[in-house]
Amino acid sequence: MSSRSRKARSKAKADREGKTSFKNTSSGSFGDGILSGGKTSPVGNADGSEKWNVPYPDGLPSDRPLDPDDYFEQLAIWLDLEGDAERARLARLRQIRSQRDVESTGQAIVGLDLVDYHTGLAGRYLLDLAKPGGKELPMNRLKVGSPVVLSMDDDPSDEGIAGVVSRRKNHSIQIATEVFPDRDRTEGSGGKSGKRPSASLASDRFRLDLSPDETTRQRQLAAMGKAQNARGRSGKLRDVLLGIKTPRVDGNPIDTHEIDPESFAFELNDIEFRTELNPPQRDAVAFALMADDVAIIHGPPGTGKTTTISEIIAQSVLRGERVLACAASNTAVDNLLERLVRLMPNVVRVGHPARVFESLQEHTLDALVESDPTNAVIKDLRRELDQILREANRPFRGDPGRQRRQRRELFAEAGRLRGLIRSQERSIVRSVIDRADVICTTTTIDEELLSDQSFDLVVIDESCQCTEPGMWQAILRADRLILAGDHCQLPPTVLSDEAARIGMRESLMQRLVQRHGQRIYRRLTVQYRMHESIMRFSSDHFYEGTLVADASVRSHRLCDLENVDDSDFTREPLLLIDTAGAGYEEELEPDGQSKLNHGEAKIILQLVKRLADAGVTGDQIAVIAPYAAQVRNLRMRLDLDGIEIDTVDGFQGREKEVVLITMTRCNPDGEIGFLSDRRRSNVALTRAKRKLIVVGDSATLCGHEFYSDLFGYFEEAGVYHSVFTLEGA
Numbered sequence: 131m132s133s134r135s136r137k138a139r140s141k142a143k144a145d146r147e148g149k150t151s152f153k154n155t156s157s158g159s160f161g162d163g164i165l166s167g168g169k170t171s172p173v174g175n176a177d178g179s180e181k182w183n184v185p186y187p188d189g190l191p192s193d194r195p196l197d198p199d200d201y202f203e204q205l206a207i208w209l210d211l212e213g214d215a216e217r218a219r220l221a222r223l224r225q226i227r228s229q230r231d232v233e234s235t236g237q238a239i240v241g242l243d244l245v246d247y248h249t250g251l252a253g254r255y256l257l258d259l260a261k262p263g264g265k266e267l268p269m270n271r272l273k274v275g276s277p278v279v280l281s282m283d284d285d286p287s288d289e290g291i292a293g294v295v296s297r298r299k300n301h302s303i304q305i306a307t308e309v310f311p312d313r314d315r316t317e318g319s320g321g322k323s324g325k326r327p328s329a330s331l332a333s334d335r336f337r338l339d340l341s342p343d344e345t346t347r348q349r350q351l352a353a354m355g356k357a358q359n360a361r362g363r364s365g366k367l368r369d370v371l372l373g374i375k376t377p378r379v380d381g382n383p384i385d386t387h388e389i390d391p392e393s394f395a396f397e398l399n400d401i402e403f404r405t406e407l408n409p410p411q412r413d414a415v416a417f418a419l420m421a422d423d424v425a426i427i428h429g430p431p432g433t434g435k436t437t438t439i440s441e442i443i444a445q446s447v448l449r450g451e452r453v454l455a456c457a458a459s460n461t462a463v464d465n466l467l468e469r470l471v472r473l474m475p476n477v478v479r480v481g482h483p484a485r486v487f488e489s490l491q492e493h494t495l496d497a498l499v500e501s502d503p504t505n506a507v508i509k510d511l512r513r514e515l516d517q518i519l520r521e522a523n524r525p526f527r528g529d530p531g532r533q534r535r536q537r538r539e540l541f542a543e544a545g546r547l548r549g550l551i552r553s554q555e556r557s558i559v560r561s562v563i564d565r566a567d568v569i570c571t572t573t574t575i576d577e578e579l580l581s582d583q584s585f586d587l588v589v590i591d592e593s594c595q596c597t598e599p600g601m602w603q604a605i606l607r608a609d610r611l612i613l614a615g616d617h618c619q620l621p622p623t624v625l626s627d628e629a630a631r632i633g634m635r636e637s638l639m640q641r642l643v644q645r646h647g648q649r650i651y652r653r654l655t656v657q658y659r660m661h662e663s664i665m666r667f668s669s670d671h672f673y674e675g676t677l678v679a680d681a682s683v684r685s686h687r688l689c690d691l692e693n694v695d696d697s698d699f700t701r702e703p704l705l706l707i708d709t710a711g712a713g714y715e716e717e718l719e720p721d722g723q724s725k726l727n728h729g730e731a732k733i734i735l736q737l738v739k740r741l742a743d744a745g746v747t748g749d750q751i752a753v754i755a756p757y758a759a760q761v762r763n764l765r766m767r768l769d770l771d772g773i774e775i776d777t778v779d780g781f782q783g784r785e786k787e788v789v790l791i792t793m794t795r796c797n798p799d800g801e802i803g804f805l806s807d808r809r810r811s812n813v814a815l816t817r818a819k820r821k822l823i824v825v826g827d828s829a830t831l832c833g834h835e836f837y838s839d840l841f842g843y844f845e846e847a848g849v850y851h852s853v854f855t856l857e858g859a
């Protein structure tokens with residue numbers, strides 16, 4: 131389809147729908163959708179019923195080449211649907227005005243004071259917000275890097291300004307914005323009439339809402355547009371990933387040529403490994419280094435995927451190459467960074483410094499720019515800017531008209547200074563980035579910072595957590611690509627059910643594995659986390675029984691920990707409590723969609739007490755529930771220092787000595803909702819090192835083969851107990 135017809139369709143849809151718009155007064159409209167970029171969109175009917183013209187309605191196929199136009203059309207449709215879903219969620223959220231209700235969603239914090247502000251890198255405003263009297267903030271999902279809208283709490287019509295969370299503590303939250311949150315800002319930019327001008331921010335209360343990530347979507351769309359039309363190396367790599375061209379290893383197409391064992395042995399012998407690796411890890415490194423286009427490292431839980439890709443990166447740098455190392459989440463990037471800095475000196479972390487582990491701060495771009503000798507001038511300019519801002523926000527006396535004029539002049543001067551700071555910083559940033567061997571960043575790449583930089587190798591860790599539109603910014607900068615991850619664990623979060631239904635949760639890595647089989651990937655098989663019996667079920671059901679527990683963990687038990695008593699309970703690595711027949715019906719959380727189960731929570735409380743009585747400390751225990759409502763329920767009831775209670779999604783990539791899982795679902799219809807995605811359970815079941823306890827209702831779960839097998843596995847191991855015999859467990 132021609133881009134013109136797509137553009138026309140998109141425009142028509144945008145006009146028809148009259149999208150919700152939350153205004154960002156500095157950088158234009160924030161929230162008016164991706165369609166303004168002239169991108170593709172699905173076709174809809176005027177009566178609101180959508181009839182999607184989706185190129186691949188069953189998701190992207192892996193058994194035939196994908197047409198680039200259709201492929202990018204599909205990705206744009208996903209993004210469009212996801213944008214709609216996020217905007218709808220924000221609109222619903224902002225309708226809720228009761229503090230208790232809105233804060234219980236975890237997506238908003240209300241009644242905030244602006245307690246301090248200053249300027250950060252690129253002249254952004256950094257605003258510190260806190261509850262009056264320094265009260266603790268409610269539990270919330272506003273993480274560092276989350277896009278938010280900051281608005282006046284007492285004014286439901288305030289469209290707010292866009293920001294990004296830049297720091298988060300128990301009692302305060304900091305956001306970075308392009309605009310200062312003065313009530314007057316709306317007046318100078320066509321804002322609403324009748325708004326009361328305020329002389330002092332001290333009297334204002336603010337509200338923060340998690341917002342749609344329009345900036346990210348725009349960046350993804352721009353990258354997709356470039357990739358669609360790319361020639362040269364990027365065009366070739368695109369064709370390889372779309373199945374039009376065959377990937378090559380050691381100069382040969384992988385679908386028709388086996389790797390020559392001699393060349394492989396030669397490659398392997400030639401590597402001076404920087405880390406102690408096991409044989410499958412070493413093979414994976416050699417395989418990745420031989421790939422001419424793309425290679426995949428499949429890392430089941432605890433098998434040292436991050437360790438392995440760090441070695442690949444180190445070897446690549448030793449060969450004189452430059453590497454871009456990314457992952458979808460800040461946490462995954464930091465995990466990788468932590469390993470990389472132990473192996474080599476020139477690694478730069480681009481992104482929010484607040485999210486970076488304390489010990490790694492010195493590697494952030496911000497810190498490196500800050501310590502650059504030429505930075506002194508910028509520091510002076512920043513001081514001047516802070517001074518002007520304080521002046522502008524000082525309560526004025528006298529004529530209100532004059533006040534507003536003066537304030538506007540001061541803000542204009544502040545704007546000029548910010549421009550100057552930015553251009554000075556840009557040249558320092560450029561030189562720091564040019565000197566780096568490895569750049570670490572999330573896959574949402576700041577195009578301004580990385581400008582035209584391309585890399586010999588691009589590595590995407592946790593790549594199954596990345597939606598496909600989210601990968602093209604990184605791919606476009608690659609000569610060769612390594613994807614690492616595990617398609618048997620959780621897929622990326624996709625809010626739109628419609629987008630998920632047409633394939634947005636499926637990953638590029640998974641598709642490549644399906645298309646090329648063993649020839650494109652190496653699986654790591656030795657795991658360093660779980661007792662063998664904790665590992666076995668997952669290994670058999672997801673990894674064809676290939677996992678092996680390393681000797682260091684194979685038979686480790688809770689009772690081997692110094693602080694833990696020796697008893698049957700602490701010696702046995704598995705326990706299942708079947709609640710069938712106990713009448714522990716699931717409930718829907720009041721005012722919510724999420725589920726909880728008081729009966730199962732009671733059992734979890736008893737088991738945690740038993741663990742604590744045996745000497746296990748809170749920080750050695752995690753409780754995992756598939757539903758946020760059950761997590762909230764347990765957090766209110768469980769009071770043990772250091773214990774972590776989270777959803778499966780919140781616990782991916784983590785581990786604990788003991789993990790208790792509350793399956794939560796219990797209903798007469800055998801409804802299990804998103805537990806039917808076995809990948810979610812695979813994550814939950816593979817977090818425990820020494821003891822795994824599952825609490826669930828066989829009557830509800832075992833109508834599904836996977837759970838029937840799971841209960842059977844515990845039964846065979848002799849660790850199955852009915853809730854009625856809990857005492858003997």
Ligand SMILES: Nc1ncnc2c1ncn2[C@@H]1O[C@H](COP(=O)(O)OP(=O)(O)OP(=O)(O)O)[C@@H](O)[C@H]1O
Pocket residue numbers: 406407408411429430431432433434435436437438658659783784
């Ligand atoms: N060859 C090895 N020898 C000894 N320990 C290892 C080896 N490889 C990895 N480990 C250890 O195993 C643990 C997991 O490693 P790593 O974090 O690299 O795994 P991962 O696969 O990225 O983890 P996740 O399952 O969380 O994704 C770490 O403690 C690491 O030190």
